[in-house]
Amino acid sequence: MNYAQNYKSLFGENLKRETYKLENHSFEFKSRIGKSVCTRYGLVYLKNEFTEWSVRMGCNSNLHPSYEQKRKLTGFYK
Ligand SMILES: [Zn+2]
Numbered sequence: 001m002n003y004a005q006n007y008k009s010l011f012g013e014n015l016k017r018e019t020y021k022l023e024n025h026s027f028e029f030k031s032r033i034g035k036s037v038c039t040r041y042g043l044v045y046l047k048n049e050f051t052e053w054s055v056r057m058g059c060n061s062n063l064h065p066s067y068e069q070k071r072k073l074t075g076f077y078k
Pocket of ligand 1: 025026038039040041043058059
């Protein structure tokens with residue numbers, strides 16, 4: 001089994017070119033909207049499962065193998 005096949009069996013989807021690496025958000029409180037916003041990616045800190053997951057996974061959460069699945073589960077999938 002090569003790396004790409006191994007990845008697919010582990011995560012259930014094809015290997016993407018970019019690889020996920022944890023990079024912590026840097027939240028800044030914006031009083032104008034009364035919420036914290038990540039200064040790198042613009043993630044708004046909301047109280048829902050998907051956001052909490054994204055916060056844990058850091059700024060590159062959109063590259064995480066579970067990203068699409070998480071988005072679907074929490075109703076954020078377009
Ligand atoms: Zn961020």
